[in-house]
Amino acid sequence: MKRLSIILLFIVAISTIKAEEWTLDSCISYAQKQNYDVMRARISLLNAKLSERSARVSMTPSINAGVSENFAFGLAEGANNVKESRTQSSTGFNASISMPLFTGLRITNQIKRSAIDVQSAIADIESIKDNVELNVISYYLQALYQKEMIKISQSQYDMAKDLVEKTRKLVDEGVKSESELYEAIAQEAQYSQQVVQNQSNYKLALLDLCQLINYTDVENFSIAMLDVDAVKEDKLLPSPETIFVNSKDRRPNIISNRKKIESAEIAVKEAKADYYPQLSLNASWGTGYYHVFNGENPAFGKQFVNNGSEVVGFSLSIPIYNRLQVRHNVQSRKYALEEQKIVASEAENQLFKDIQTAYYNALAAREKYKASTANFESSAKAFEFVQSKYDNGKSTLYEYNEAKFRMQQAEMEILQSQYEYLLREKILMFYAQ
Helix, strand or coil: CHHHHHHHHHHHHHHHHHCCCECHHHHHHHHHHHCHHHHHHHHHHHHHHHHHHHHHHCCCCEEEEEEEEEEECCEEECCCCCEEECCEEEEEEEEEEEEEEECCCHHHHHHHHHHHHHHHHHHHHHHHHHHHHHHHHHHHHHHHHHHHHHHHHHHHHHHHHHHHHHHHHHHHCCCCCHHHHHHHHHHHHHHHHHHHHHHHHHHHHHHHHHHHHCCCCCCCCCECCCCHHHHHCCCCCCCHHHHHHHHCCCCHHHHHHHHHHHHHHHHHHHHHHHHCCEEEEEEEEEEEEEEECCCCCCCHHHHHHHCCEEEEEEEEECCCCCCCHHHHHHHHHHHHHHHHHHHHHHHHHHHHHHHHHHHHHHHHHHHHHHHHHHHHHHHHHHHHHHHHHHHCCCCCHHHHHHHHHHHHHHHHHHHHHHHHHHHHHHHHHHHHC
16 A cells, blocks of 8 residues: 555656646756757867867977887897897887977967867857747747637637527527528637647647757647736837947857957967977987897896987977968968958847847837737727627627627737737847846
């Protein structure tokens, strides 16, 4: 019995978890984690960090060691550097170290540029997340709109059922003809079909949202309603100029483009490093062991010590003529810098255009919502008047349907304009945040 109770509690818990509604914020958060572009951008960030580490360690010495084994027949050079006719083997041991001392500030600039590239990669991730957020907001509100349409169509169906009952009574009383009853029944069937269609539209909208956020359990996916009452408030929207000034320095794509300009500027300095001499420190140590076949050979340890040699030196490379490759490389980096400046300027200009579009779309949607609200109120009053006349047998079914159709159209228009305004306002506030 105890085991059965535990199992039942577990099943209830699982069903509760599955029935949990997804909020807009949870959909955005989930989508940003599962989005493939975000995943690829994170890999780009890891690669940028790896490049930064590689640039930093390039200032440290490079150490190498080696061992060689050679066999010689005929004339061969021994430990005393004299060639004699004999068969011998020689074993060599060496170690070397090389360290750059001056590279025309190339390494320093590489470190600076790679650090800026990391910052740019971070901003790119945030920019992709912003795009994901905008898409999720649009799809989420579309799903909510379809969900509300189910309620409206269900209400219309209920009204159609009531109309059938009222008409049947009026027919029984001899006030209405049977043809009007059949017409009312046909309308009831149409509204029933519309309920099914809207339910299908809602499921498809949920499917689109699930596919957008890469969520697979579509059957158990449901979304929470938003507070749409805020739409009724006649709030003062911030101007496009105010939003642009306050947000352009915080938008990730703008930050990324500015970082890329800094990176391109340093890349020019990095290319100019090839104009300067390159100085490096080199040191090496080596020794060898020689073995003459059919001859006397000193002990390995003695040879290892006596044959050793150390070398310390500096290497200076002075560029004189390199077929103008350095000059062309510098000029190419300058062209890339100018191109990046254009990209950054275009991005800022596009941001202002997007904010302007969002602002005027929000204004238009608000006015449309106000107009549709007024239209619905007047249509509802007109329908109440015609409905009262129909109930008393003083108007035809045609007049009743005309008034009901206008009210229902106004109801759908107010719902559409409500969610459109909510969407436009959220997009505008997205830029303002």
